[in-house]
Amino acid sequence: MVKKTLIAATAISLSAMALTACGSDSDSSAGADGDSGNGSITMGFAQVGAESGWRSANTKSIEDSAKEAGIDLKFSDAQQKQENQIKAIRSYIQQKVDVIAFSPVVETGWDTVLQEAKRANIPVILTDRAVDSEDTSLYKTFLGSDFVEEGQKAGQWLVDNAADSDVDGDGDIDVVQLEGTTGAAPAIDRGEGFADAISADPKISVIASQTGDFTRDGGKQVMESFLQSEKGIDVVFAHNDDMGLGAIEAIKAAGLTPGKDIKIITVDAVKDGMTALAAGEINYIVECNPLLGPQLMDLAEKVVAGEDVPERVVTEETTFDQEQAAEALPTREY
Amino acid sequence: MTDTLTRPTPSGSPGPSPAPQRRLRASSSTKALLWPVLALVVLLVVNVVATPSFFDIRLQDGHLFGPLVDIARNSAPVMLVALGMTLVIATRGIDLSVGAIAAIAGAVACVHMAGSSAEGAFATAAVGCFTALAVCLVLGLWNGFLVSVVGIQPIIATLVLMVAGRGLAQLITDGQITTVNNDSFSNLASGFVLAVPLATVVAVAVVALTALVVRRTALGMLVESVGINPEASRLAGVRSRTIIWTVYVFSGLCAGLAGLIIAANTRSVNANSLGLFIELDAILAVVIGGTSLAGGRFSILGTVVGAVFITTLTRTVVNVGIPSEANYLFKALVVVAVCLLQSPRARAAFRVRRVRPAAPTSAPTSKAGLA
Numbered sequence: 001m002v003k004k005t006l007i008a009a010t011a012i013s014l015s016a017m018a019l020t021a022c023g024s025d026s027d028s029s030a031g032a033d034g035d036s037g038n039g040s041i042t043m044g045f046a047q048v049g050a051e052s053g054w055r056s057a058n059t060k061s062i063e064d065s066a067k068e069a070g071i072d073l074k075f076s077d078a079q080q081k082q083e084n085q086i087k088a089i090r091s092y093i094q095q096k097v098d099v100i101a102f103s104p105v106v107e108t109g110w111d112t113v114l115q116e117a118k119r120a121n122i123p124v125i126l127t128d129r130a131v132d133s134e135d136t137s138l139y140k141t142f143l144g145s146d147f148v149e150e151g152q153k154a155g156q157w158l159v160d161n162a163a164d165s166d167v168d169g170d171g172d173i174d175v176v177q178l179e180g181t182t183g184a185a186p187a188i189d190r191g192e193g194f195a196d197a198i199s200a201d202p203k204i205s206v207i208a209s210q211t212g213d214f215t216r217d218g219g220k221q222v223m224e225s226f227l228q229s230e231k232g233i234d235v236v237f238a239h240n241d242d243m244g245l246g247a248i249e250a251i252k253a254a255g256l257t258p259g260k261d262i263k264i265i266t267v268d269a270v271k272d273g274m275t276a277l278a279a280g281e282i283n284y285i286v287e288c289n290p291l292l293g294p295q296l297m298d299l300a301e302k303v304v305a306g307e308d309v310p311e312r313v314v315t316e317e318t319t320f321d322q323e324q325a326a327e328a329l330p331t332r333e334y
Numbered sequence: 335m336t337d338t339l340t341r342p343t344p345s346g347s348p349g350p351s352p353a354p355q356r357r358l359r360a361s362s363s364t365k366a367l368l369w370p371v372l373a374l375v376v377l378l379v380v381n382v383v384a385t386p387s388f389f390d391i392r393l394q395d396g397h398l399f400g401p402l403v404d405i406a407r408n409s410a411p412v413m414l415v416a417l418g419m420t421l422v423i424a425t426r427g428i429d430l431s432v433g434a435i436a437a438i439a440g441a442v443a444c445v446h447m448a449g450s451s452a453e454g455a456f457a458t459a460a461v462g463c464f465t466a467l468a469v470c471l472v473l474g475l476w477n478g479f480l481v482s483v484v485g486i487q488p489i490i491a492t493l494v495l496m497v498a499g500r501g502l503a504q505l506i507t508d509g510q511i512t513t514v515n516n517d518s519f520s521n522l523a524s525g526f527v528l529a530v531p532l533a534t535v536v537a538v539a540v541v542a543l544t545a546l547v548v549r550r551t552a553l554g555m556l557v558e559s560v561g562i563n564p565e566a567s568r569l570a571g572v573r574s575r576t577i578i579w580t581v582y583v584f585s586g587l588c589a590g591l592a593g594l595i596i597a598a599n600t601r602s603v604n605a606n607s608l609g610l611f612i613e614l615d616a617i618l619a620v621v622i623g624g625t626s627l628a629g630g631r632f633s634i635l636g637t638v639v640g641a642v643f644i645t646t647l648t649r650t651v652v653n654v655g656i657p658s659e660a661n662y663l664f665k666a667l668v669v670v671a672v673c674l675l676q677s678p679r680a681r682a683a684f685r686v687r688r689v690r691p692a693a694p695t696s697a698p699t700s701k702a703g704l705a
Contacts, residue, residue: 050509079501182658210651211658215607216511216600221408225652228401229385242511246600253524255394272513272602 041304042072044092046102048129049080054270057334058103058128058290065293071300082106086113093120099300101125107132107185114138123303127296129185136311140303143296143313145288147186151193153286153319154237154265159201161284165263166203167234173201176226177209178219178247180239186288187211190239190267207233212243219246227254238266241273241285248281259283269320271332277325285325289317290334366624366676370639373622373672377646384654397526401649406530407523409645410537411436411592413638415612416619417541418585420637421548423620425578426561426629427481427488429585432616434499435473436593436609441506442466443594444603447514459519467590473499474586478579492582496613503605513602523599533595540591544584545634554632557581561629615644622672643672 043066050056059075066073074097076088082105092100093116100122104110110131117124118138126142158165158173166173175198180187191209198204208230212218219238226233227250236251238244244266248258258264258281266273269287276282292315302309320328381388381401391400415432422429446462447453473495480491525532548554556577559567564574592612597603621627622643623636647665650656656664674680 050504056509179658182661208655209658210655211661213607215604216602217596217607220600221404221648222652224404224408225401225649228387228404229653229655242604245602249524249600254399270511272511 040070040072041099041300042074042095042097043300044074044076044089044095044097044100046076046078046085046088046092046100048085048103048105049077054268054288054290054334057270058292060334061291061293062127062296063293065297068294069297069301071297078105080105082109086110089113089117093117093122096120097122098304099123099125101127101296101300103128104131111135111138125296125299125303127292128290141299141309141311141313143292143299144315145186145317146314147189147288148193148196149314150186150267150286150288150317151190151195152197153193154190154267154284155194155197157284157286157319158198158204158235158237158265162201162203165235167261167263168232170232171203172232173204173234174207174230174232175204175235175237176223176230176233177206178212178222178236178238178243179209180211180214180243182211184214186267187214187239194237206237212238212246214240214242216242216246216249219243220250221246223247223250224253227251227256233262235263235265238264240288241266241268241270241276241282244282245272245276248276271329271334274320274325274329274332277320277322278329280322283322285320287317287319289315367633367636367639369675370622370624370636370643370672373668373675374639374643374646377643377650377668381646381650381653388653393529397529398531401653403531405642405645405649406534408649409642410523410531410533411595411609412612412615412619412644413537413641414540414588414592414595415609415616416623416637416641417544417634418581418588419613419616420620420623420625420632420634421544421557421581422488422585423617423625423627424557424561424629424632425581426564427578427581428617428627429477429492429582429589430489430613431473431477431492431495431499432585432589432592433609433612434496434503435470435586435589436596436612437503437603437605438473438499438506439466439470439590439593440597440603440608441503441512441605442469443519444512444514444597445506447516447519448512453514454516454518456518459516459522462519463522463594466594467587470586470590470593471583473590474583475579477586478582481582482575482578500605503603503608507603507605509605511602511604515601519598520601521598523595533599536591536595540588541634541638548634553577558630558632561631616641618669619644622669622676624676 045062047059048055050059063073063075074092074095078084078088085102085105089100089102090113100117101124104126107130111133114124114133115138124139126139126144128144130142130144131139162173177191177194179191195206208226210222212222219242223236223246236244236247238247244264247264251258251262256262264282265284266282267286267288269285273282273285277285295313295315299309299313388401391398391402393399415436419429419432443462443466446465447458450458452458477492477495480486480494481488521532523533527535548557556572559572560574560577564578568574593609596608619640620637621640623633623638623640625632625636647668651661651664
């Protein structure tokens with residue numbers, strides 16, 4: 001058995017090596033500007049994958065706004081794998097696109113391929129997620145949400161609505177937190193921002209916190225446990241809508257009314273979350289906007305034209321309470 | 335190429351192993367179950383210390399409600415997947431594709447319901463679920479075909495579907511989280527029969543039925559004989575190919591049913607996360623339950639204990655308040671401890687001596703048979 005497993009493991013790692021080797025020898029250093037001549041911009045975009053409704057909306061926004069702006073978009077889906085993304089970026093360099101944009105799957109390991117893009121004089125724009133690199137000259141700008149701010153907005157709402165949020169009337173507002181995937185930037189930053197904002201009110205405290213992996217099933221199971229082990233929960237803060245939706249199921253199963261007996265705050269504002277918000281089962285949602293296509297195209301045009309752009313551009317985002325959700329829901333795209 | 339790679343293993347290992355294995359089984363099967371049960375009890379005690387109300391069960395809206403009920407309900411999917419995995423492992427195979435199959439089952443059922451004109455109808459849920467199980471049957475046939483007919487090593491053969499299956503599930507759901515509003519479907523996970531969670535009833539029924547079929551007929555022994563030596567079994571008149579093929583189909587069906595329960599639990603399917611890593615939980619449940627990864631012996635009762643143990647462990651992490659960062663480390667430490675407890679050699683090394691039971695010579699075979 002051990003032998004078999006070893007053979008299998010070797011086979012897998014060999015094939016993985018072969019895969020990465022395919023993309024490694026394309027070193028393009030054509031410095032010339034590869035304009036297609038008719039003045040239109042060509043953009044190569046390397047997407048993370050299609051792992052969630054949020055991501056699909058993100059992709060659609062980019063495709064639609066590229067069409068609108070008359071930008072020729074070359075799109076690739078990395079299926080959550082860094083090597084696929086690196087391969088895609090290398091092929092964009094070879095095709096001499098005018099600008100490369102991508103949402104990095106992971107934070108590290110981008111220096112080599114970004115160096116290649118820099119040598120080829122192709123500007124790079126990061127979207128949605130940042131890279132962890134010492135050399136900030138490797139990319140022009142980073143367009144994406146400020147996760148810390150999202151957490152702060154969620155906490156600020158609770159501070160502002162503290163009077164209504166002490167559901168059990170014991171004078172303290174006890175919050176349980178459903179964290180995102182451990183180690184993921186949105187999970188860390190949203191937690192930080194929230195903690196930061198609620199520190200303004202000593203009555204508010206997080207009494208328990210556990211990861212629900214950004215999934216409904218995870219959120220439901222963790223909430224089931226919290227409902228038994230923690231006394232007097234007033235508020236749930238979930239790092240995304242899906243975990244909040246899972247928590248709603250758990251709260252209902254315990255014979256309580258979500259939104260009334262326990263207040264719920266989430267981040268994202270996807271359609272299912274907005275529906276629950278409009279129905280009164282969630283109390284407040286901080287938007288994490290996937291529709292960054294128009295802003296991206298705007299930045300791309302500026303970058304290609306050689307204009308200066310800020311190093312960090314925050315996506316335009318809003319927040320929703322129950323009434324706003326009911327208004328926004330009919331026209332919600334994702 | 336695969337043939338030349340695999341050949342040495344079957345001819346090399348089974349020579350000396352069957353006899354000691356048999357003896358081991360006769361002497362340790364019932365005792366082996368003692369350790370996982372003990373570990374489960376310890377885990378429950380830890381929970382009670384952390385939350386004194388942990389054993390409280392009350393009637394809530396006409397059904398049972400409490401931490402233990404949650405555990406019984408939440409262990410249903412792992413139990414089902416592990417049940418299928420037990421038989422596969424007993425034939426010296428492994429099925430890595432169960433998580434992906436579960437995702438496909440959830441996707442097929444939910445997409446069918448969401449696209450139907452009568453989304454909330456019982457018939458829609460039934461058709462959706464049966465379509466999903468039919469798809470899983472086909473996927474199981476595919477796995478079984480690769481292993482038993484083509485002769486690819488199980489770990490590789492099922493790896494194909496493990497990787498491709500999730501992509502397939504994504505295609506079915508179009509990469510979206512599909513939410514369905516169907517109370518009949520939702521009841522599969524959240525409903526109750528006579529105050530007992532329906533999911534638990536389904537899982538226990540499938541387990542009991544399987545135990546009956548496998549242990550009250552010769553089928554279980556034939557599965558074990560194939561696991562010990564497929565070639566010798568074939569020469570002895572056992573249709574090893576059919577048996578191997580069947581266990582993969584069964585595993586696929588179990589995984590599909592588990593996928594339906596998981597999807598019903600949140601009334602939605604997320605092709606990316608549904609059943610993610612459930613194959614590892616299932617393999618762990620099987621191993622904790624005392625089934626040998628080398629094939630040739632299995633314990634269904636042990637697997638049930640293993641599945642409940644894993645679900646309780648997940649619950650313990652939250653209940654005791656282990657920080658998210660230390661989550662996996664805590665689980666790993668507990669699992670390692672249980673595995674060490676189960677190993678006679680490790681126990682001897684730690685000098686954990688127990689009084690020998692008086693006469694375990696003849697009885698355990700039949701007891702193991704029931705298990």
